[in-house]
Amino acid sequence: MTLDNSQRHLRDGGQILKTRDDQVPVFPARNGGAEETTKPFKLPNDATSSWISANEPFGPEKLRPRIEPWLTALVQSEHLSLLLGSGLTHAAHAIATEDVLPGMGAIRFDILHEEIAADAKRASELAGRDIGNFEDQVRAANELLRGLEIIASTKPIVAPEHEQIEGVRRGLKVALGSFAHSILEGERQLVSASAEKRERAFNHLVSFLMSFASRSGTRERLHLFTTNYDRYVEAASDVAGLRLIDRFVGTLAPVFRASRLNVDLHYNPPGIRGEPRYLEGVARFTKLHGSVDWMDCGRTIRRIGLPFGAKDATPYLTGAGLRGADAMQLMIYPNAAKDRETAAHPYVELFRDFAAAICRPNSTVVCYGYGFGDEHINRVLEDMLTIPSTHLVIIAYGDPLRRIMDTYEKLGRHAQVTLLIGDHLGDLQALVDHYLPKPAIDRTTFRMAELLKTRWTVAQGEDDRTGTAPADEAGAGR
Structure with missing residues (x-):
């Protein structure tokens, strides 16, 4: 092969x-x-x-000893980051509903549709896809709108460019509103699923997150990054009791701050003075591409009180400071070529956090459900691997566009990359049930492992002197 x-x-x-x-x-x-x-x-x-051996049938009983100890060792790296893509949302939604996640198909603009469609097709071909999708159309429409605004800036108000601007802006407003609605529909389908399936989905989500977030107080806490606009991670964190630290400050209407990153939670262990440790059950959280509940309000970015799975975001846009807000103010940029947006506020701060978190010695990044379609993220991962002590773990359900394997070949540093790809290895339920580290800080397990190791070493030394066969682990304890 x-x-x-x-x-x-x-x-x-x-x-x-x-x-x-x-x-x-x-x-x-x-x-x-x-x-x-x-x-x-x-x-x-x-x-x-x-x-x-070739042609030897095997299953999880053979794979688990290869995968679980390896992942357990990697997640105990000095710095650990988890990068989540849409695959996590699709997996959790499928467990709860046994159906596919609602998506957005191609849309039609009333003005300049052919030009937008042609550029969307060009962008999709560069990305390895046959036809342009909704994200490509939004990207093309945003760029076209900016170009029209530049042209119209020197022309009278009756010039046709002004009418085209309003037409493209109307189309974008409708498109982004429909996109936000599809995101909320996916959330609503999760919470409205049958109690048994919903509980199973949340149990797997919680176990998945805690497998990485369960770090002792002497380790730097998990850095959690996601490219998703939905709030599955936030909902699962609430269920798990995992506190997420992001750049938003405030209670009633949290505001995005660039200067509050180092606010954190620590504790002083009993009997130890001057050595505070990280409080357990806390993770740093960054949504790299925005969120369905982020709004651009004048010169600030606010997180609105939008319930999980709300039918419509419009009723929640009438609060103080939000009058006149619509879908155009939502901080979601659904396109695969986001380099222009990432140079603007707040994305410059978010990607600065991403690069600063992973490009450090003894750093491990675990990617789950991320298809490697965002070059601005891939470049940071490539830079990270230039540090010899870093490691990249890629877990995915599939690779339909071959982006993952192409990126693997491009990176070149294969000794620093772990791959778990396929409908079994990348399945959320199989991962949680068989292969991920234990989702808890379990000192008993650590002590048991050390005890068994010590007893086996003692037994081995006695066997060397007496010539007798070593006792098994169970027998060593009797």
């Missing part, structure tokens, strides 16, 4: 795995034999691996 065949391999139910001492990715294929339900995978005849 080669990287060139990775897309077909994943479509056929295969997996891509690279952990620990794997020098190249391993490509487990689906096992079509009688053991498919319990041991669904096997290596093809032409594949080689240090930990599994």
Whole structure:
């Protein structure tokens, strides 16, 4: 199996795995034999691996010893960041509803539609997609609007460019309003699912987040980044009791601040003076592309009190300082080429946080559900890997556009990259049930491991002197 065949391999139910001492990715294929339900995978005849033989059926019982200890070690890095893409939202929504997440199709503008569609198609082809989508159209319309404003600035009010500006702006307002509605619809479908399925979805979300956020007070807390506009992460954090620290300050109408990043929560351990530690159950949180409840209010960015899964955002835009606000003031930029937006407030501060958090020695970044379609994010990840002690973990359900494997090849530093890709390895339920670290700071487990290690070492030393066979771990404790 080669990287060139990775897309077909994943479509056929295969997996891509690279952990620990794997020098190249391993490509487990689906096992079509009688053991498919319990041991669904096997290596093809032409594949080689240090930990599994070709054509030997295996399942989670063989994969877990390869993956879980490795991930557990990585998440204990000095600096840990979690980058979440839309794959997390899709996974949680599918668990709760057994349906696909509502999305936005292509839209039609009343003015200059053909020009917008042509540029959207050009951008989609550059990104490796066949046709332009809603995000490409919004990007093209934003750029067209800015160009028309420049042209119209020197022309009389009766010039046709002014009418075109109003037409494009109306189209954008409708499009962004519909987009916000689709985001809220996805939230509403989650909370309106049956109690059993909703609870299962939130349990998996909570366990997923806590697998990374459960860091002891001596470790720097988790940096949580997301490109999503929805609030699945915030909802799961509320359920888990995980406190998120972002740049918003205030209670009634939180305001985005560029100067309050270092506000944090610490405690003094009993008997220790002058050495405060991080309070557990806290994470730093950054929404890189904005949120459905962020509003541009004059010269400030505010987070409005928009309920999770609200039917419509409009009734919540009439508060103090928000009169006249509409979808054009929502801080969501749904396009794949966001370099222009990331140079403006507040995105310059958000991406500065992202680069500062991950581009440090002994830093690990775990990506889940992120398709590597944003070049401005990929560049920062590439810069991070120039530091030899950093590591990148990529977990994904699939790679339909081959962006992940292309990025893997482009990065070149394969020893610093872990891959878990496929409809099993990237499945949220399988990850939580089999492969992620324990979602708790469990001192008992650590003490037990040290005790067993000590007892095995003692038993081994006695065996060397007496020539007897070593006792098993259970026997060593009797």
